[in-house]
Amino acid sequence: MSPKTLYDKIWDAHLVHEAEDGTSLLYIDRHLVHEVTSPQAFEGLRMAGRKVRKPENTIAVPDHNVPTTPDRVKGIQNEESRIQVEALDKNAKDFGINYYPVNDIRQGIVHIVGPEQGWTLPGMTVVCGDSHTATHGAFGALAHGIGTSEVEHVLATQTLIQTKSKNMKVEITGQLQPGVTAKDITLSVIGHTGTAGGTGYVIEYCGEAIRSLSMEGRMTVCNMAIEGGARAGLIAPDEVTFDYIKGRPHTPKGAQWEAAMAWWKTLYSDDDAHWDKVVTIRGEDIAPVVTWGTSPEDVLPITDVVPDPADFEGGKVDAAKRALDYMGLEPGQKLSDIEIDTVFIGSCTNGRIEDLRAAAEILKGKKIKEGLRAMVVPGSGLVRAQAEEEGLADIFQEAGFEWRLAGCSMCLAMNPDQLSPGERCAATSNRNFEGRQGRGGRTHLMSPQMAAAAAVTGKLTDVREMM
């Protein structure tokens, strides 16, 4: 047999049909659903008189729209949001799919809930009407975001029409320096390849620095594969993966676990597999980074200065000018001099327990800068409960952070958590697009540690100075 990459292996195991021109029908093992991209898909099913083919493998949770303030138990105030969440309540019930409603402790961001409940397993195909489905690739699952028409297609047929992507290997060698995290890896890779660098590819992340990451860290890395343009990001499963998934509510048990393990252990790229593109970065060379512009590729080490648009080429010159104008920054300004108004810790990139631990570690015994607005939005109700048990919630609250309920929150500001025009935010989320966190809002992406450090000083800060 010819050598294969991990992507090739998962692809082959899920191929239902392949046409002569390469258009393939791929079987989908898990379909995750949230309230924003699904109503029109369910409506489509109803109109055509179709059913959900595999309701038992379809999992829904409301996350994008839900308020994260404690009063949400009394109901959602915003009418449109409420209608959308109620539509999901109804669709989940009518079509008999697995559901974690808003006030269930297991509710949270769909990409945090899936793995937490053991729905995401190695070697699976996982889709969701959300681009950050790439997160699940951390388990060695082929996971991608789809549009609403495709959501409807998967609901009806449990398959997706696909053409195969190319294989790209991103190797992070060696070890990370202190103060450097999975977030810095993933942002640095995008800085290296650009936001279109991965277009047409599925990326497999490998190398010693990746192997040394926890599952939480691996999810952070894969989460942002989409920001690099890739269809999906993958990390081959290993003992770290198996330890994480063992015993979760929906993972196999007993003899089934053994059988699954036997297959999971074959899920790696063969030594002589073919790669269409290879990127290698030394772990030691990665610094704590922040973004300065309005694209995730606008990223630099915190020790650097705001770049000059003239230093770029092609369309990027104008894009950089526009970005600096929007961000209210001057070329040559030190990144560590940029003052912020707000800190947001959360999202499917960095809303897991390890992220909260890392931020709390920096905040312990400290207070946030006076006048700053700061919030922590745990990725799920269970993450929140665990953080309370570990005393992290107290650390955040004593420091001056708001301690919220689970949801997407200010990552995309569809709920009431939004930036005002000109408000500058240190955020642990994944997109710094214009208006992403609120019209006119200015977003700097970074790791939870860096966001915590910024909360203390009131400006972008090299976390290493506080360690």
Place this chain on the structure above:
Amino acid sequence: MEKFEKLTGIAAPLPLINVDTDMIIPKQFLKTIKRSGLGKNLFDEMRYDDDGNEIPDFVLNKPQYRDAEILVAGDNFGCGSSREHAPWAIKDFGIRCVIAPSFADIFFNNCFKNGILPIALPQEQVDILMKDAEKGANARMIVDLENQTVTTSDGEVIAFEVDQFKKHCLLEGLDDIGLTMEKAPAIDAFEAKASAERPWV
């Protein structure tokens, strides 16, 4: 789905790279549970000021481009989220074809599902079309899917590539789900085999 065969129309130039889905349709408009009616909010934050008045400089607000049916843009168009509201908004505005040097993957797929033809061309050719689009309403481009060509208002013909299956579906206005349902026996067979091999799934 609406068929796409041949289109003769006004092309609007949008020479920006990395036009993301938040720009195309900001999230406050994602709260709808319908597919229609999003066209008025296409490019909302670039198109309207804080008070909801049109910004005259924005291309789609200029009189000559209000009826544009083609959009010519920069690299990496449609990056960001998977929201199909982006192609819905584009279509609802009346645009049926987007031309750029490259597209983000999910957006690209979503276009085809909604009767929109995204065309990726080398930068030099996009530059030619961008110049042509800048001529305004008198310059009409012709996009011919059957023959895979774009013709400028000066008669210059540029060929483009398109996936044959996607082309077929667009030309015929075929619904993917219906097509896939015809393959139900293959899906049944796959499920039977997979549940024997990987019963834990």
